[in-house]
Amino acid sequence: MxxxxxxxxxxxxxxxxxxxxxxxxxxxxxxxxxxxxxxxxxxxxxxxxxxxxxxxxxxxxxxxxxxxxxVAEPSAPLTALLRLHLATSHLPMHDIVQTRVLLESWAAREAAGQFAAQGAADGDGALAGKLRDAEELLGRMDMEGLSPEEFHLLDAEFHVALAGLAGNVLVAAVMSSLRSAIHGYVLAAVPNLPDWDATAVGLRAEHHGIVAAIRSGQADAAARLVTDHIEGFYRAARLSSPAW
Structure with missing residues (x-):
């Protein structure tokens, strides 16, 4: 030592x-x-x-x-360390997708459960504020004329925000550290899509469906929609694994 x-x-x-x-x-x-x-x-x-x-x-x-x-600054240094570690390794696509599904489906289920228990959908609490931030990102993604890169930068931000809804600092930090890897792999997949414009329309609809399920407190539905959304994109981009 x-x-x-x-x-x-x-x-x-x-x-x-x-x-x-x-x-x-x-x-x-x-x-x-x-x-x-x-x-x-x-x-x-x-x-x-x-x-x-x-x-x-x-x-x-x-x-x-x-x-x-x-001092207490738990998320920023952890995020920085994870990002440095991720930058030194080539991550298998299956591992990224599986990790995203585990983290984001749990976060969506937890957040929806909190809305159902606390009635936060009609309030001005921290959770409601976080969900409004996620919805603001959806509004920006709904704008016409976005390039695939612009869309997916916002998409990565949205998914980080989604993971942060549950209030778990560690889950949010891990998702934040994965942001660059997610954006890179997703953008690289765009040329494999048969019709990007049609795909973007579908992704927007799925995003809104996830948020609606969370806001209405439908925990199981929110988790299922997140899982289908993440895995469905990779299948559509022909990056799927037999395990999915």
């Missing part, structure tokens, strides 16, 4: 045990170095890693704001 990893391990243990909390400060460089038997440069390296991960925020100087403070 590298020396800086000892610091990461210690911080993880202190967070898990409650010895470090949101807003708390890491011990100083000298204290950590002596405690773990490592050099101060190794401690500084660990703090830079923690800052890049969004776990701490640092400020120089000797005042009350100086040092490394524990």
């Amino acid at each position: 590298k020396n800086y990893e000892l610091v990461l391990q210690q911080v993880e243990a202190d967070l898990a045990a409650g010895r470090l909390r949101l807003g708390g400060r890491l011990p100083g460089e000298r204290s950590l170095a002596e405690q773990l038997g490592i050099s101060r440069p190794s401690v500084r390296e660990a703090v830079r890693v923690l800052e890049a991960l969004g776990v701490v925020r640092t400020a120089t100087g000797s005042g009350p704001e100086a040092g490394a403070v524990i």
Whole structure:
């Protein structure tokens, strides 16, 4: 194990045990170095890693704001790390489709269930606001004259928004990290479609159907429509697998 990893391990243990909390400060460089038997440069390296991960925020100087403070920014660093990892690997088409179906159908089912339970369809709560954002993307996709690339950029945004409706930060982060991969594969599939204009009309109708099912609290229908929508596009683009 590298020396800086000892610091990461210690911080993880202190967070898990409650010895470090949101807003708390890491011990100083000298204290950590002596405690773990490592050099101060190794401690500084660990703090830079923690800052890049969004776990701490640092400020120089000797005042009350100086040092490394524990902060909570769970989605942005996770998304960045996942995107970097995805960029280094060629992802099998089947794996992308299967992951999308798992995440998005669950999110649609969960969101619809929340609407049914809370009556959010008629309210001004956070969930209703998120659904209106998704509907705004649908309105932009309904505009005439969009190129396939413009359409699918909006489409990727819509599906990320769809996954975020359930309020699960991890699901939303994974979908956000998949955005580039989804857009790339979908756009590459367009030439395989026999009639892009007809396909776009069908995709728009399917999008609206999914949103309508969520808004009306039809959880099973929303999940089924999402699954059919995702798998159906790849079959239409002749990118299907025997397992679908």
